[in-house]
Amino acid sequence: MDNNGNVFINCPFDSEYSPLFDAILFTVFCCSFRPRCAYEAGDEDRLNRICAIIKECDYGIHDLSRTELNAENLPRFNMPLELGIFIGAKRFGGSHQKKKHYLTLDTEKYRYLKFISDLGGQDPKEHNNDPAEAIKRVRNWLKSHSDGSMPGATAIQNHYRNYLVQRLNLLIENNLTEEDAEYSDTTSIMEAWVDFHLS
Amino acid sequence: MCKKIHVAKAKNDGWVVREGRKARPTRTFKVKTDAVRAAKKMGHSGGFVVIHNADGKISEVRRYKSATGNEKVHVQSAPVKSRLSKPDIYRAIATVEMKTAVG
Numbered sequence: 001m002d003n004n005g006n007v008f009i010n011c012p013f014d015s016e017y018s019p020l021f022d023a024i025l026f027t028v029f030c031c032s033f034r035p036r037c038a039y040e041a042g043d044e045d046r047l048n049r050i051c052a053i054i055k056e057c058d059y060g061i062h063d064l065s066r067t068e069l070n071a072e073n074l075p076r077f078n079m080p081l082e083l084g085i086f087i088g089a090k091r092f093g094g095s096h097q098k099k100k101h102y103l104t105l106d107t108e109k110y111r112y113l114k115f116i117s118d119l120g121g122q123d124p125k126e127h128n129n130d131p132a133e134a135i136k137r138v139r140n141w142l143k144s145h146s147d148g149s150m151p152g153a154t155a156i157q158n159h160y161r162n163y164l165v166q167r168l169n170l171l172i173e174n175n176l177t178e179e180d181a182e183y184s185d186t187t188s189i190m191e192a193w194v195d196f197h198l199s
Numbered sequence: 200m201c202k203k204i205h206v207a208k209a210k211n212d213g214w215v216v217r218e219g220r221k222a223r224p225t226r227t228f229k230v231k232t233d234a235v236r237a238a239k240k241m242g243h244s245g246g247f248v249v250i251h252n253a254d255g256k257i258s259e260v261r262r263y264k265s266a267t268g269n270e271k272v273h274v275q276s277a278p279v280k281s282r283l284s285k286p287d288i289y290r291a292i293a294t295v296e297m298k299t300a301v302g
Contacts, residue, residue, distance in 0.1 A: 034275035173291035188281035
């Protein structure tokens with residue numbers, strides 16, 4: 001790794017997406033990178049804070065698989081907006097910002113061309129809504145930006161399965177329930193689990 | 200994987216230090232505090248020291264980072280502040296791991 005290892009994860013934060021989000025988060029830890037995301041931003045002055053986080057990230061993972069209409073029949077623009085900010089920073093930022101790298105994910109390989117055709121010519125990777133596939137895509141992409149050793153995709157998929165088996169008991173041992181657990185709690189538990197089992 | 204040094208009650212009398220929960224004891228001590236001290240010394244080169252109570256339950260887990268940074272995976276902390284403490288989380292992980300292994 002030739003830089004800070006911060007990876008901005010740009011994805012939805014709803015319960016339907018959380019299996020994919022958790023799998024991506026887990027993979028980033030396993031690959032010795034540091035996950036960052038808009039959860040850190042809070043609600044106040046949110047856009048400025050998100051921009052500050054993006055500025056600190058040399059890498060970005062942008063999942064465009066959930067840009068469909070929400071419950072109120074309105075499109076979800078946060079992911080394309082944050083992808084645009086990331087690309088803008090890379091394109092117009094200083095010399096450090098120009099070294100940014102990003103991975104675009106979607107459910108199917110070229111589906112994005114139907115709703116964000118200006119991204120044509122990019123090489124998005126598909127995860128088919130499958131956490132195991134997302135792990136493979138993210139791991140292999142991070143490996144292409146790292147000289148360090150890291151577990152293979154199959155090993156990370158197996159570790160992630162073991163983590164999921166233990167997850168509920170880990171929350172209980174920490175006096176938490178699924179409902180109580182905040183992003184900071186689950187992230188801290190996941191990070192420590194990877195450290196305990198893989199380092 | 201970095202080593203896990205356990206301090207546990209010996210079958211007969213005293214306390215044992217072993218690398219791995221089921222490994223043969225590396226050293227035996229009359230009192231727990233001496234066993235803990237020896238385990239921490241062993242752990243200083245990098246790893247986890249897992250301290251059990253007399254009933255077998257895990258009371259504490261301490262993480263020692265390797266000075267040479269030779270861990271297979273070098274976990275980078277996310278910049279978020281959890282209400283859970285690191286030692287409590289490690290204790291929970293070691294406890295669940297032990298229960299899973301026994302079960």
